[in-house]
Every structure is written in C-alpha cells, then in structure tokens.
Amino acid sequence: MDEETTASQSSGIASRSESPYGATEGSVIAPSSPRTSVYSYASSVDKDLILRELHGRMVNNTNDKYILPADGEEHGRLDVQHEMLKAALGGLYVRQAAPAVRRALAVRKDGDPNAILDIGTGSGCWVIDMAKQYPHVEAVGMDLVPPNFASPPPANTRFECDDANLGFSQYFPESFDVVHSRCITIGITDYRSLLGHAYNVLRPGGVLLTVDCDMLVYNENQEPFPSTREGDPGFSWMNLLINIGIQALLNRNGGANAYCNTSRWIKEMGENGCPWDESGERVVWVPLGPWTKELQGDRVNRREFIAAQLMQEDFAGIGGTLRPILVASGNPEENVDRWIREQEAEVREMKVKTYIKWICNWAVKKRSPTTPTIPLTTLWEMNLTLNLPSRGEVPPSAAVRGSSAPPSNSPPTSIYSFASSADRHLILRELYGRVINNTIEEYSFPVDREEHGRLGVQHEMLKVALGGLYIRQAAPAVRRALARRDDGDLNAVLDIGCGSGCWLIDMAKQYPHAEMIGLDLTPPNLASPIPDNVRFECDDANYGLSQYFPESMDVVHARYVSIGIKDYRSLLGQIYNVLRPGGVLLTVDCDMQAYGENQEPITAMREGEPGFSWMNLLLVATFQAMISRNPRVNDYMHTSRWIREMGDTESPWDEYGERVVWIPLGPWTKELQGEHVNKRDFIAAQLLQRAFLEIGTTSRPLLLAFGNSEEIVDRWIVEQEAEVREMKVKLYFKWIFNWAVKKSG
Known part of the structure; x- marks a missing residue:
C-alpha cells in the first residue's frame, strides 16, 4: 500500500x-x-x-x-x-x-x-x-x-x-x-x-x-x-x-x-x-x-x-x-x-x-430442508437480556432501541422494527408529562415504565383472584391446546395488547416449549431478561392479524384492549381465523365503572351527595374522554354475545363461556377482616387497591387533552388517591372473563 x-x-x-x-x-x-x-x-x-x-x-x-x-x-x-x-x-x-x-x-x-x-x-x-x-x-x-x-x-x-x-x-x-x-x-x-x-x-x-x-x-x-x-x-x-x-x-x-x-x-x-x-x-x-x-x-x-x-x-x-x-x-x-x-x-x-x-x-x-439456523439475538433483544437497568432507571427512549421483534421460524411476524433511537418519534410521543404511543389516537394512556409497573401489579392481582393465568373453566382447553404437537410444528400463543408483557412471560415459563408472541403498539419496558421463547412485536391490531398464518395460534389472549380498537367484533373474527382447531380465545375486561358495597353502580356525581365517590367521578370523566376518541370503547360489553353469534349456520366453537369476578378495592369486606380470612382474596383486594392508587396519574394526560383544567384534574387525583388509600368508600370492581374453544373437527 x-x-x-x-x-x-x-x-x-x-x-x-x-x-x-x-x-x-x-x-x-x-x-x-x-x-x-x-x-x-x-x-x-x-x-x-x-x-x-x-x-x-x-x-x-x-x-x-x-x-x-x-x-x-x-x-x-x-x-x-x-x-x-x-x-x-x-x-x-x-x-x-x-x-x-x-x-x-x-x-x-x-x-x-x-x-x-x-x-x-x-x-x-x-x-x-x-x-x-x-x-x-x-x-x-x-x-x-x-x-x-x-x-x-x-x-x-x-x-x-x-x-x-x-x-x-x-x-x-x-x-x-x-x-x-x-x-x-x-x-x-x-x-x-x-x-x-x-x-x-x-x-x-x-x-x-x-x-x-x-x-x-x-x-x-x-x-x-x-x-x-x-x-x-x-x-x-x-x-x-x-x-x-x-x-x-x-x-x-x-x-x-x-x-x-x-x-x-x-x-x-x-x-x-x-x-x-x-x-x-x-x-x-x-x-x-x-x-x-x-x-x-x-x-x-x-x-x-x-x-x-x-x-x-x-x-x-x-x-x-x-x-x-x-x-x-x-x-x-x-x-x-x-x-x-x-x-x-x-x-x-x-x-x-x-x-x-x-x-x-x-x-x-426455495429452502433446502437441511438449511441450519439458530435463534437470532437482535439489538433489541440484546438490550433486553444483557444491559437493561431496573424499571425505575429505564429512560423512555430505551423502549425503542433495537428491534422489538426477534425473529422466529413460525408464525409470520409483525411490521414494526425499530433500529435506533432516531425512530422513536414513529412510536412514542409525550403528552402532559407522560409517554404515550404515537401510532393511534384512540388509545392515549401512558406506555412508559411507570404505567407498565402499574400493569404489573394489576397482573399479579388477577393471578391471585383467578388462582392462575386464566379462569379455571378454560384451563383444560388451554392445556389441551398447548400439549406438544405430533406434527412437529411449534405451539404458539399470541397476546394482543400485551402491555408490560407480564402475562406472556408467565405463560412462557409455564409452557417453555411454546412460542410466545406479544403484540402491542409499543414494546414493553422490561426489568429482567425474558425467556428464550418470547418475542415482542409492535403493530396496531386495528389493521387485523393478516401478518399471521391462518390457524397458526393455539391460544390468543386479549386483556382490556377494546379501548383502542375501532371494530372489536371484527377483531374477534380475526382472532378466530388465526386460531388452530381446538385453539382457545381468552379475553379479560374491567368494567369501566365503580360499584358500591351492594355491587350496584354508583349514581351520585356531585361532591357531598350520598354515595358520592371521587374514584367513580374520575372514572366517569375518563370514560367520557375515551368515548370522544373511540365511540366503541365499551364494546367489551358485547364480547360474550358476539362470540355466541359467530358462524352463519352453526356455532364455530366447541365450547364458550363468561365469568364475572367481583374484587373489592382494598380488604374492606367483612370476609376479609379478622384472623380467618381467605388469604388469596385478601391479597387480590390489596393488589387492586395498589394498582388503582395510580389510576389517576394514568388517566391524567387523557383528561387534560379532553379539555379539563389541570387544577381540577389534579384535585380529582389527590382526592381519589386518598379515598382509595384510606378505603373511605366501599367499592367493588367488576372483571369480565370470556373464553371460547374453536371446533376441532
């Protein structure tokens, strides 16, 4: 040279x-x-x-x-x-x-x-x-x-x-x-x-x-x-x-x-x-x-x-x-x-x-039948498994560094893949001090580490309340669906609106032979390495699920997703299409109102009225703001009926059902007082109380964007938090679980 x-x-x-x-x-x-x-x-x-x-x-x-x-x-x-x-x-x-x-x-x-x-x-x-x-x-x-x-x-x-x-x-x-x-x-x-x-x-x-x-x-x-x-x-x-x-x-x-x-x-x-x-x-x-x-x-x-x-x-x-x-x-x-x-x-x-x-x-x-591959660790997965700090230290931009969808041999994966922090404006933006998604307007709740931490608490609450990751009525069908396949194909689970990814990660540990796919508008903020059989994809479920092969999933799970879905009935149809015969649909929704100690809706909306609750006022105001962005936000109320009505001439399901679970906002019920209490119910009530202590700050960006003044919103949040922490008002929350098993014939 x-x-x-x-x-x-x-x-x-x-x-x-x-x-x-x-x-x-x-x-x-x-x-x-x-x-x-x-x-x-x-x-x-x-x-x-x-x-x-x-x-x-x-x-x-x-x-x-x-x-x-x-x-x-x-x-x-x-x-x-x-x-x-x-x-x-x-x-x-x-x-x-x-x-x-x-x-x-x-x-x-x-x-x-x-x-x-x-x-x-x-x-x-x-x-x-x-x-x-x-x-x-x-x-x-x-x-x-x-x-x-x-x-x-x-x-x-x-x-x-x-x-x-x-x-x-x-x-x-x-x-x-x-x-x-x-x-x-x-x-x-x-x-x-x-x-x-x-x-x-x-x-x-x-x-x-x-x-x-x-x-x-x-x-x-x-x-x-x-x-x-x-x-x-x-x-x-x-x-x-x-x-x-x-x-x-x-x-x-x-x-x-x-x-x-x-x-x-x-x-x-x-x-x-x-x-x-x-x-x-x-x-x-x-x-x-x-x-x-x-x-x-x-x-x-x-x-x-x-x-x-x-x-x-x-x-x-x-x-x-x-x-x-x-x-x-x-x-x-x-x-x-x-x-x-x-x-x-x-x-x-x-x-x-x-x-x-x-x-x-x-x-x-065309692929040679012996072409060798081993799982890929992309830049995003390296961030997840090697050097992510604890959730309290992760900067908002960290969620978009690297690829959020590690590769897999099956099923097909999703559209969004982000290679550097320069792309963060495509999926994240700031709204009144919190980080939200930048893809759809219908869903404007935070997606930052603080919210994912709250969702982690809520996940633990549901595990305790249900005694597992899904209702016991669906357990036999889930176990059958996730039994190892004789044809050599991988079992697969899709979690739509996976949020913090906690449900999917727990499922991956329970079923280590199955491939676990978490789908959401933004990637999760993870505090520890994820199991090898988990991957996360960024996509908008409003576009359907055509990126996945028909009949490629054994279980599809959706928790509280109707907030951001414009046509929830259509999404249920898309889920049916990607389920294998014998596959299981699982949905979880929290009713968007607070209930009194008699499990009846609270009607008082003015401070000082009998039965008034700051928690209920905050939820009603939040619901109005949500409706303004997505008029079909409460479509979850029709889940059971829409599942039953699928099929032109006969039901395409072998079985289906709905279960309602009432959880007190804190251990205030007489059954949870004293020494001889059901520990599982007691813990569930405590965790729901903890999760809903922070619901005000979760709703704050949406309430302000709707036009409420900061002074008013911040007062609602202060009063609601005190009410929940001190259990000043005896409240229940209603959780609705649906499941259906696709015909295996």
Missing part, C-alpha cells in the same frame, strides 16, 4: 456538507467475504474514474444510462425518501416479507456469516439501518459511486463501487441471505437478467426485496393525470416535470420502466417449476403532502401523516435531481428552471392533490 493510500484511509469520513470528492478518499471496500467488487480506489487521484460534473451536479462517470446526481445533496434527498418509506411501510421492508427476512438472518450453525446485499445503495441509509438492526450480519452496499456519510457507518457494513449491469460474478453463488434494491431500473439495461443474478447469489431461504416508485403521478382518485398542457383541466406541474423526465430517462435506457414487470418476471423464473417458496407484491399509495381528509384534524394516523410530510419534502427536491438529465436531453435551461420553480411551489403549497405509487415485491428462494 502506498503512502498516499495509507494517509487517505486514516483521514476519516467526510460529512455531506463537504466536497463530494471527499467521499472518494480511501478505500470503501473492507477485505471480507463474500468476494468483493471490482472497483477499489485509493485516493482523490482516482475521482475522475467514478465522478463527473454535469450541469452543476456531480453524476457517476461509469454508466451513461444513469445520470441522476450522486452528490451529497442527492444523498440527503434519498435519506428523506428512506425515512418516508420506513414510515409508510412501518419498517425497513413490507410486513409480508418480515417473517422470511428474520428467518433468513437467523445466526447460522455452519459458522458462515449472514450477509445482506443492497444493490444501488445510494446514500447507504437502508443498509446502515439493517446493519444496526442485525449487528451480527455483514451488510454490503453496492453502487456506481460511494455514499457521502455524515457519520461513520457501523463496523459490519462495507460499500463497494460496481456496475450491476456487469452481473454479480464477484460474489460466490448462494452467499447472501437478503438482496435488496430500490429504484434501480433507471440504470439497468437488462433488469430481468439482473433478477436472475440476484436469485443466483441468494442462499436457499434467502429473500429478494425490491422497491420501486412508479414513474407516473396520480391525482386524488389515484388515476394518471390526463393532461401535460398548462391551462388544461387537471394540469399539474409535477406531472409535467415527471413526464418529461421519464422521456429523457427512456431515451437513454429503454428498460428504465422495467420495474412494471418485476412481479411477473419473478413468477416466471425456473424451467422446472417455481424456484420460490413464496412471492408477492404490495402497492403503497403515499399522498404528496398531508392533504387527504384522513390526515386532517387532530385524530390522524401519525405514521401516515409523517409519511405524507416526508414524501412532500422528498419530491420538493425532485426538480433539482432531474435538472441535469433534462438539460442534457436538449431542453432549454430557461424552460427547465421554470418547470422546477412551478413544480416546487405546487408541491410545497399542495396546490394539486397528488398521490405517488410505490411498488414493493418480495420473494423467498
């Missing part, structure tokens, strides 16, 4: 604001396996080999088909686009591909490193996020030019300069577990052949992921704009600019729009049958700015809102990206600059309601 090379390699990584040539200093290829790529440049002397200037922007100097910019400005725009796709997809890839990706990236028993290849890596943001999420994996980014980094990439990434049109002969066959490409057909002369090369370098069970932006602009009805003539009805400067850009791209590469055929070409591979275990396509429509009625007002889907905003920011800069090729194609600079000005103003001000269509394809290479 010469002196100049050594100096350049030790000089560090240039920021995006520095000269684009700065990124070419040193070698971007670390010696590793699989085999590395053909281009390796050691100093700025070589910059002319890969970069050139074109109408004020830096483009690659290798492939004439692709002459969109490759400088720091463009890589910054691609970073915005990457964050938009993460928000739109809920992660780094479509949810349908998530289980296959996690299986493919499970640590290998044969000692070979797992490997990811990102073709056309651009700014490198996708491969860097994947490297953080899977720190044991070797992540390789390939492009015509190196990325412009703002900070050092993870140690398990490397970047190679190569032209994918030359194929992948530099890599060993079957050496990658995941191959990803995003918007690359512009520069590929034979995209169908490239898909074949990607197949060849994939290991059995490996996953191909492609993402493409349709080269059309769509109107508010998701139809192509009818005109490109200024003044015509339906005219859009955005549409005009993209149409002229497409023509310029097609003039250089007739296969620039080959992405339209991706799904068909994947299906048509193989001479003697399909070489894929599964494949699919998903179309995602993203509005160019938050103009849709669903994204207006206070109650919007935050993830979709963020995606629309980032899409707007991304495409506000698309004119600058297209300018070099538009001018190089013979369009006068004066015209091009006007198009760009008008287009940027149209996008920023949302003058025209526009959609952008994204097309995501995935395919899983």
